[in-house]
Amino acid sequence: MYKIVYKKSLNAAVTMMDIQAPLVAKKAQPGQFIILRVDENGERIPLTIAGYNRNEGTVRIIFQIVGSTTAKLNQKSEGESIADFVGPLGTPTHTEGLKKVCIVGGGVGCAIALPVAQKLHDMGCEVHAIIGFRNKDLLILEDEFKAASDRLTIMTDDGSYGKQGVVTVPLKEAIEAGENYDQVIAIGPLIMMKFVVATTKPYGVKTIVSMNPIMIDGTGMCGGCRLTVGGETKFACVDGPDFDGFAVDFDEAMQRSAIYRDFEKHAYEKTCNLFSKEVE
C-alpha cells in the first residue's frame, strides 16, 4: 500500500497528491511516469510525474477527474493509501545542452510541464513558458511557473485571465519575433500538441511532445500504448513518452484514445452515483 501524505485541490477538477513511494522518488526524473491502481479491482492508469522529493521519499501526481478511476482516487483522503504505485517508467525528458526553450502547457498537462521547466531553469537554460486553460477557474500552478521561467504567458480560451486565445498564438508571435528556441516542449491535450507542432513545423523549430496513450503494464509487455512515429510503430512506455512532435501521427493517436469512451462514460456515471448515494 502507498500512503497519500498530502492532498490539495488545485481547482474543482484537478487534484494534487504526494504519495509515499521512496524507491520511485529516488529515481524519478522529469518526463517519466508512474502507474497506479486505487484498489483491488482498480484499473492501472499511467500518470506523468509532477514532482518528487527524494529526501521525503514522496512522488507528486496531479490529475484531472475525468473518469471512474480518477474519481475514486480523488475520494481518497490524506493519510489513506492506494493499492499500487509503480515507476518511474519511460525515459526522462532530454534536457542536456539546451540553452533556450519554450515550454507549452495545456490544462492539467501543465502539471507535467512544470518539473521539466524547473529542471531547465535550474540548469541555467532560458525558459519561456506559455500555459493555457479554458478559463480562470481552471488555472493551476501560476506561481510555480513564474518561479521556473524567465517569461510566462498565460492564455485562457474565454479571456477570463491572462490573454484571450490559444497557446499557439503567443508561440507563433515569439518565433516570428526572432526568439531562437533550441526546442519547444509541448505537454497537454493531443489536439493542443497537434496544433503546436503545426505552428512550429514551418519554422523548423524542434518540438518534443509528451504522449499519454492507453496503457496497462507500462513495462513493454502489452503493446497497448503503440503509436506511429515517423512511420514506425513505437511504444510510449519504453520508447517514450517523449517523441519528436514532427513525426507523431496525432490523428491516429486521437482516434485510439477514444477506444473506451462509452465504457468510461458509463463507469464514471456509476462511480458518481455511488458516491452521491454515500453522501445521502
Add this chain to the structure above:
Amino acid sequence: MAANMNPKKNPMPSQPPEVRAHNFQEVATGYTKDTAIDEAMRCLGCKHMPCVSGCPVNIHIPAFIAKIKEGEFEEAYQIIAQSSSLPAVCGRVCPQENQCEKHCVRGIKGEPVGIGRLERFVADWHNTYVQDPPMRPEPNGYKVAVIGAGPAGLACAGDLAKKGYQVTIFEALHTPGGVLVYGIPEFRLPKSIVRREVDALRALGGEIQTNVVVGKTITTDELLHEMGFDAVFIGSGAGLPRFMGIPGEFLKGVYSANEYLTRSNLMRAYQENSDTPIIRAKRVAVVGGGNVAMDAARTALRLGAEKVYIVYRRSMEELPARYEEVEHAMEEGVEMLLLTNPTEILGYNNPEDKRDPRNGFVTGLRCVKMELGEPDERGRRTPVEIPDSEITVDVDAVIMAIGTSPNPLIKNTTSGLEVNARGGIVVTEETGATSMERVYAGGDAVTGAATVILAMGAGKTAASAIDMYLQGLEK
C-alpha cells in the same frame, strides 16, 4: 497387479463445450481417485524409462505412477516434488504430447499413459488434503535477488529458499505469477493454484516485492553492489508483442494477445466489478496458431463473441498450439481459417461525419489464401500466396497472437550483460550463467517465447548453479 491394457487413455472429465464456452471456470475438472488408479495401471513401469527422457525436468515418472497404483498419492506427490516446483501448474499446461507422453511405450499401439493428467491429479490431491508443515530452513547467510515472479523466478526462488537462502523476488506487476496470471486464462489454469504456489514460497521465507521494475525502479547493478545481494537471477519473461505491419493495425478493436489476455486475466475485465475495460466484440479474428492464440480465441468466446476465427497462414499440421487446446477451441465453436494470411484490417469511416463515434472501429479483416511451397532450411514448408484469392471476414475485433520480442528494460540498464541478435540474454545452458559474474538468467528472457516447464526448468538449473557457486566461495 495386471496392467490395464486398454489402448485408450481415460478421458479427462470436462465441462460440456456448450456450457464452458460461456464461463471462465476450469474446462477440465480432473480425474477422480478411481480413474487415476485405473489410468496408472496402464503404465508398464518400463525399466529404461523412455518417458523421463522426454521431461525437461526429469520427473521420476514410473516411480510416481507406481505410487498412484498403490493409492499412495502423497508419496507420489513427493516424488514429483523432488524434480518439479509447480506440479499443479505443469500438470495442466505442459505440452505432454511432445514431452513425456511422446516417448511412452503405450503410445506405439494406442494412446500413451495420461502422465500429465496423473501429475495434475496427484498435485490437486496434495493441495486438497495435505497441509504442508511450515518448514523454514536455517538461513545460510546468503542473499539472492530474483527478477520476475513468473515460472522461472518462482522455481529458482523456491529451490534456493529450501536451501536456506534469503530470497527476494522483484515483480514489476501488482500480482506475482507472471504469465501464469496475466497470460494463461482462468479456465485453463485457475489463479488459486498460482496463489498457492506463491504462498508456499512465502511460507519458506521467500519475500516478494511487487511493483518493482528492475531496470527502472532499481537496477541489476544496484542489487549486486548497493543492496548486498550475492547473486541475481533474471527471469523477466517475454517482451513487446509483434504486429504484422499491415494497414489498419492502429484501428480501435485491434489488440495484441498480450494486451487482450492481460485485460481479461490479470485485470479481470471479464468480471462485473473490474474497472478495466475490454471490447466485448461479437465477431473476432485471432491471428496466429500458438497456444496464446487459442487462449485469446477461447477468451473472446467467453466474453460473449458469437463468432471467433483463428487465422493461420499454414495448415493444421503446422499449427504450433497443443492438439488438446486446438481440439477444445474447435469443440467450443472456434472456426479455423487455415492457409489464410491477413493483408489489411478494415475500419469504419464515415466521410460525411468526422465525429461519427463509429469511425476508426474495426469492421473486417482482408486476407489472402495460401498454399504450402518448398520446405525452408529448417524443413518447414513456406506458405505462398495464391493469386486472386482474396477474402474478407466481417469482424469487429482483431487479436494479434504472433509472438513477442524480448523486453529491452534490463538489457538497456545493465552494463556488461550480453544479449544475442534477437535480444535474448546469452547464458551457458548447463548453468544459466550470463556474461556477468553472479548474474544468472532463464525463461523467455533467454529463449524468447517458450513453455512454462522450460522456464521452470531453467529456474531450477540456475538455482542449483547459484548454490554451487556461492557454496564454492567458502572453500
